[in-house]
Amino acid sequence: xxxxxxxxxxxxxxxxxxxxxxxxxxxxxxxxxxxxxxxxxxxxxxxxxxxxxxxxxxxxxxxxxxxxxxxxxxxxxxxxxxxxxxxxxxxxxxxxxxxxxxxxxxxxxxxxxxxxxxxxxxxxxxxxxxxxxxxxxxxxxxxxxxxxxxxxxxxxxxxxxxxxxxxxxxxxxxxxxxxxxxxxxxxxxxxxxxxxxxxxxxxxxxxxxxxxxxxxxxxxxxxxxxxxxxxxxxxxxxxxxxxxxxxxxxxxxxxxxxxxxxxxxxxxxxxxxxxxxxxxxxxxxx
Numbered sequence: 001x002x003x004x005x006x007x008x009x010x011x012x013x014x015x016x017x018x019x020x021x022x023x024x025x026x027x028x029x030x031x032x033x034x035x036x037x038x039x040x041x042x043x044x045x046x047x048x049x050x051x052x053x054x055x056x057x058x059x060x061x062x063x064x065x066x067x068x069x070x071x072x073x074x075x076x077x078x079x080x081x082x083x084x085x086x087x088x089x090x091x092x093x094x095x096x097x098x099x100x101x102x103x104x105x106x107x108x109x110x111x112x113x114x115x116x117x118x119x120x121x122x123x124x125x126x127x128x129x130x131x132x133x134x135x136x137x138x139x140x141x142x143x144x145x146x147x148x149x150x151x152x153x154x155x156x157x158x159x160x161x162x163x164x165x166x167x168x169x170x171x172x173x174x175x176x177x178x179x180x181x182x183x184x185x186x187x188x189x190x191x192x193x194x195x196x197x198x199x200x201x202x203x204x205x206x207x208x209x210x211x212x213x214x215x216x217x218x219x220x221x222x223x224x225x226x227x228x229x230x231x232x233x234x235x236x237x238x239x240x241x242x243x244x245x246x247x248x249x250x251x252x253x254x255x256x257x258x259x260x261x262x263x264x265x266x267x268x269x270x271x272x273x274x275x276x277x278x279x280x281x282x283x284x285x286x
Contacts, residue, residue, distance in 0.1 A: 034074040036060050117149035124148045 037059045042049060047066040050058060058064050062076040128134075128142040183189060253259040266278075274280035 034072055036074055036076055036078060037065070117151075120148045120150045 037048060039054055039056060039059070042054070047068055048059060060076050060078065065074070065076060067073050124143055124146070125139065127146065127148070128139045131142070133139050133142045253262065269282075270278040272283050274283055
């Protein structure tokens with residue numbers, strides 16, 4: 001209600017009533033989503049203007065429809081009108097309160113049929129092999145002739161009734177033992193570990209002594225090669241058997257002594273010559 005102002009000349013007038021702010025409805029706080037745009041709402045220059053053939057499905061596809069500037073995004077789904085009620089409407093077919101007062105509605109008991117026992121294929125296959133039926137066709141005929149079913153009291157399957165538990169049984173995990181603070185303060189666990197390590201070292205030393213007493217320690221080929229490596233026999237370069245006995249046709253040295261002397265000079269100049277074969281120029285160091 002709006003406040004009513006009192007006249008200026010009135011005396012002892014009652015105080016003016018201050019009206020409370022009007023509460024907003026749910027539809028104003030949470031307005032319904034905007035419906036899909038129609039072809040009639042399109043105007044030249046809008047975001048969803050279509051050139052050529054325009055269809056309603058273009059405005060209902062969220063991949064094609066564009067968001068309008070400064071407005072909430074429209075819903076691309078065609079929803080029923082505002083007078084549509086969502087949910088399931090239940091019509092009263094039970095007679096209502098008068099029928100409930102007049103008599104009780106008793107539910108008829110449901111007949112529970114006995115469930116057929118499942119087949120025991122393991123027992124069937126074992127008996128078929130014992131009787132001499134091995135092939136798949138023979139076993140199929142054997143299953144039709146002799147059909148084994150699983151016993152209800154079979155321990156291999158879960159029972160419907162809960163297992164029998166003693167009355168004094170306690171469920172849950174057992175409580176962990178209390179922490180021995182005195183052993184922690186006295187470093188007892190460290191002393192126990194040190195004693196165990198001393199015992200292990202003592203046992204290893206005793207085992208080594210026993211091995212030394214047993215007999216001579218044999219040296220392997222690796223130990224012998226570390227001490228002495230036998231000289232390798234120099235072998236000549238391989239030559240074709242057809243040319244093994246053929247002498248060289250050209251010899252630029254007068255005798256064999258001159259050849260050896262020249263070869264020694266060549267080996268002495270290898271570090272200071274250039275080239276992969278050490279036959280190039282001399283290298284000079286500045």
